[in-house]
Amino acid sequence: MNLKEALKGKIQEKDEQYIYRAFEIIGDIAIIQVPKEIEQHKMLMAETLCGLHKNIKVVLRKVDDVSGKYRVGKYETLIGDRTDTIYSENSIRLKADPTRAYFSSKLGTERERITAQVKDGENILCMFAGIGPFPINVAKVRNVTISAVEINPAATALFAEGMKLNRLKGKIEIFTGDIKDIVPNFAEKFDRILMPAPKDAPEFLDLALDKVKKGGIINYYSFVPAEDYDDLEGTVKKQCADLGRKVEIIAKRRCGNIGVCQYRGAIDIKVLD
Ligand SMILES: C[S@@+](CC[C@H](N)C(=O)[O-])C[C@H]1O[C@@H](n2cnc3c(N)ncnc32)[C@H](O)[C@@H]1O
Structure with missing residues (x-):
């Protein structure tokens, strides 16, 4: 089940069109986009996502795209008390923190x-x-x-x-x-x-x-x-x-x-x- 399906019946039908199906997962951090039109549902969205993916411990809302020399985006923390995590790919592990450095x-x-x-x-x-x-x-x-x-x-x-x-x-x-x-x-x-x-x-x-x-x-x-x-x-x-x-x-x-x-x-x- 995806986030849009999981939110069916929990938010008004007119708001469903604004839910992004895709989100990025870096380690145990999920990065979601919440358009202004459904900002009032951001906590419900974050909690629902954590319910769907038990491995997610932190939910960040991306509020601005990567910019500046460092190419770092702007984020709002919705769930969690940290922004760093360990990410695994191929045969390696990386220490990542999307709020401080591009990844x-x-x-x-x-x-x-x-x-x-x-x-x-x-x-x-x-x-x-x-x-x-x-x-x-x-x-x-x-x-x-x-x-x-x-x-x-x-x-x-x-x-x-x-x-x-x-x-x-x-x-x-x-x-x-x-x-x-x-x-x-x-x-x-x-x-x-x-x-x-x-x-x-x-x-x-x-x-x-x-x-x-x-x-x-x-x-x-x-x-x-x-x-x-x-x-x-x-x-x-x-x-x-x-x-x-x-x-x-x-x-x-x-x-x-x-x-x-x-x-x-x-x-x-x-x-x-
Ligand atoms: C798009 S990110 C790519 C980072 C990394 N290669 C990756 O794939 O995750 C570009 C990186 O270049 C760095 N950067 C930009 N201008 C630079 C410069 N003049 N000298 C050194 N690093 C620079 C930024 O801080 C940023 O971390």
Whole structure:
């Protein structure tokens, strides 16, 4: 039974149309959306959800979408006295707190895809590391070295806690600060650079191209209007050419819709020279 069905008869029929069927679960936290039109029912909705899913201990209402440099949304706590939780995906555990740092449970399959590409021995840079879902997934199963850079100190604190929840094969070093300040100071070049932040990615492509080895890979993400998706390889190739590097696009994947007619595109770039 879903929330809409469970609320039948408990709220007026005219209000039912406003109930969102979908909600996100991160560990034992459920994140629901309650439109203004049915705000008076928010506690009933939260309690009903907890009745349907006994593992949910905290219910947050998302009141504003992710925004700002840290990409954190705004939430109202409806049930529970904490906002952090432990989230499991693939073979790892993460410490998450959606009120303090970005995290999306929807990208687990993409993180699995990237992990499968990585080989033991790689030296990897992860830009926009957040609470560490990409680095921790990779380092769990590969003997690699990862430098992870993230500007939100709350995210890197959660990342450090999350690392302790996993027995990792690889090594991760976390750097808290702006990529533009930290990355130019790395003396080495990397076998692979992960760029899991589609919003501002083009702004950082020059830094990635500067720090990747010849023959290395950049796992690049970009938001793209649906009508431009077919041209994404060409667009990225041209951006790289304009920055003086010859590249080959070795894979392209759509991993999620962002709003109406806007896709999150994943592009795997091999840097040839
Ligand atoms: C969309 S989130 C992705 C987080 C993580 N990669 C994930 O998949 O959960 C983008 C992240 O980039 C961080 N960020 C934004 N600008 C940054 C910058 N200039 N330097 C370092 N981190 C930055 C934000 O704080 C945020 O945590």
